[in-house]
Amino acid sequence: MEDMNISRMTAAMYRTGQSILAQRLQPLELNGGQMDCLFVITLREGLSQMELAQLLFAGKSVTAKWVKVLIEKGYVQRQVDTQDKRMCHLYLTEQGRVVAPLVQQIFREQVQLHLRNLTGDEARQLTLLMEKVLSGLLEEKAQLEHEMEKNKDEKGVYENEKNNQS
Numbered sequence: 001m002e003d004m005n006i007s008r009m010t011a012a013m014y015r016t017g018q019s020i021l022a023q024r025l026q027p028l029e030l031n032g033g034q035m036d037c038l039f040v041i042t043l044r045e046g047l048s049q050m051e052l053a054q055l056l057f058a059g060k061s062v063t064a065k066w067v068k069v070l071i072e073k074g075y076v077q078r079q080v081d082t083q084d085k086r087m088c089h090l091y092l093t094e095q096g097r098v099v100a101p102l103v104q105q106i107f108r109e110q111v112q113l114h115l116r117n118l119t120g121d122e123a124r125q126l127t128l129l130m131e132k133v134l135s136g137l138l139e140e141k142a143q144l145e146h147e148m149e150k151n152k153d154e155k156g157v158y159e160n161e162k163n164n165q166s
Contacts, residue, residue, distance in 0.1 A: 017114065024106050028099060029073065033058070037066045038075055039107050042100045046089045048081075075099060 021032045030038070033056075040055050041047065047055075053063035067090065070076040075096035081087040092100060115123045 013114075017110065020113065021106070021110055024109070028102070030069070033062065034066045034069050035103055035106065037063065038070055038096065038100070038103050041070075041076055041090050041092060041096075042103065045091050048087055048089055049078075052090065070096075 018032050021035070025031065025035055028035070036056055037052060040052055044051075044055075049063060049067055050060065052067070053060050056063060058066075067076060067078075071078065073095075074093055077091055077093050078088040079091060081089060115126075118126065
């Protein structure tokens with residue numbers, strides 16, 4: 001039953017935090033994912049959309065949607081890589097530079113809100129424990145993706161053999 005409490009608490013913290021964040025982001029008309037994108041681009045201008053997705057632990061398609069909104073709102077622009085035309089780099093626009101300090105402030109306040117009832121030692125311990133949990137989840141995700149790719153390859157071989165027999 002304790003496992004269920006951890007799951008429920010994680011979900012409750014996420015939903016509550018997102019609700020508070022949504023209120024804080026209303027003036028910018030952004031959601032939490034879009035703010036995360038903007039925050040990371042602010043810190044690492046010039047990164048690719050693939051790098052952004054990896055840093056956010058998000059899928060390529062959802063990251064693409066977030067970036068599209070940021071471009072439509074005039075906060076971010078794409079620039080095609082001069083050496084590899086298939087790759088684009090993300091940069092803040094002038095409007096993005098204006099809102100960047102506000103986004104950074106909202107991000108800092110959100111982190112402080114999560115930690116405000118913890119001592120410094122508790123916050124460090126929580127971070128270490130969360131890193132361990134994330135590490136285990138990432139290992140499992142990689143294993144599942146490997147198995148799915150292996151099954152896809154095996155299915156392809158089977159389909160080729162089946163077609164050759166016809």
